[in-house]
Amino acid sequence: MSPDFISLAFADEPVPVLTQPLSELGIYPESTAAAQVVSLNDAAISPQVDSLVEEIPVRVGDNVKVDAVLVRLVCKDFELEQARHNAERQATLARLELAQWHLKQSELLATQRTLPIEKVQERRSELAVLRGDLAAHQARIKTTERQIAACAVKAPFAGVVTSRLVAVGQYVGRGTALMHLLDTSRSEVSAQVASSDITALSEAKTLAFEHEGKKYPLKLRAVVPTIQTQTGTQEVRLDFIGPPSQPGSAGRLVWQSPNMHIASDLLVKRGEYLGVFTLKDDLAHFHPLPGATNGRPASIGLSPDTQIIVSGQYSLNEGSAVKVQSLNKDIGREGSATDLSRPSTSAKKH
Structure with a gap:
């Protein structure tokens, strides 16, 4: 028998391999x-008014509820301002009542043709000015009410005090961080x-x-x-x-991952792609896995009952004839039954 014939006969011999169903090999890597x-709420609490710190009733580590007082500021100046605006409002009310009486008298005299109509219009203008003054005083009173309320700096949400940044007697301005409040809920x-x-x-x-x-x-x-x-x-x-x-x-x-993957040590490279060899009709078929990378499990979309060649795959090409061996038989080539152990991965089988 010629050497060429012997070589050809050897090349046509089926390659011994081992296979397992994909259902036994599939992993779901973590x-x-x-x-x-x-x-969601980690805030530096700041005052809305400028004043001296009068009291800090909370300490670091205290749990506080919504609207709990965190810092009290000296509020005397705002209270005095409110009293002044109230007094001005009362004076304006008195002038307004007098202006209303004058207007009525002027309108009465005008109907009797004893007072020019221009005088009546002047009385009406004076009354309108006083009404405007009264509205301005009321707005100032509401502003001082808000300032007085702001002297008690309250918690915008329930949480825990994580730091205190000021002390009693310290002058603070609007925007100054007084403390930090953390929402733990x-x-x-x-x-x-x-x-x-x-x-x-x-x-x-x-x-x-x-x-x-x-x-x-x-x-x-x-x-x-x-x-x-x-x-x-x-x-x-x-x-x-x-x-x-x-x-x-x-x-x-x-x-x-919700998608089935296959371990990286079962992948082989053919051409530009990594993939696996499957068995069908005693022939090996290369199934490329686009996106697969060396050293990482690859996503695989084959049917769970697909037979995957797990040993002897490195010497295969598309369409190679193969012969399936039993698991307990040493194949005697790379990827033999004695080499079936694969590196452990942080993945779970479903």
Whole structure:
């Protein structure tokens, strides 16, 4: 027998392989991203008036309710201003009553043709001016009432006092931070996720915030539609489904892909694509997986009963004849039955 015939006969021999159904190989990998719990209300409390600090009835760590007094300011000047405006209003009322009487008398005399009509018009103008003065006094009184109410700086929401920034006797102006108030009842998770993972995150059926070994179930609330130029990430915001973690907690956002994946060590490269070899009619068929990358599980959309070649695939090409071996038989080539162990991945099978 000629050497060429022997070589050709050897090349036509089926390649021994091992196969497993995709249902046994499919995994649903978990992905993670750094995350932090943030409060929806974390405010620096400031006064609306300029005055001296008279009293600070709360301390750091105190839990306060809505409208609880946080700081009292000296209010004497505003009270005196209000008293002056009240006195001016009373004087204007007295002049207004007199002007009304004068107008009536002028109109009576005008009907008797003993007073020129111009005098009647003057009385009407005087009455209109006094009514305007009265309205201005009432507006000033309302302003001082608001200033007096603002002397008691109140909590805009229920929360905990995290810092005190002023002391009794200190003069403060509008916009000066008096203390910080943190809302512990309304919080959410903020995370920076790679833009390429946003679709998988949006489709994930399970989302959780992991902190100190404990997982808190989440639901996706929003994806900020801007990509950070330096990191290529997008911010996502998620709501807690159950009891939340404390604001400021740093941990990981964990989500599990809803799509079946296959482990990276089963992938082979043919041409420009990574993919897997499937078995059909004793022939190997290359199934490319667009988007697959080295070292990462790849999404696969084949039927769960598809037979995937898990050993001997590195020497195959499209249409190669194969012979399926039993799992307990050493094939004697790369990817043999003794080499079936694969690196563990942080993925779960459904």
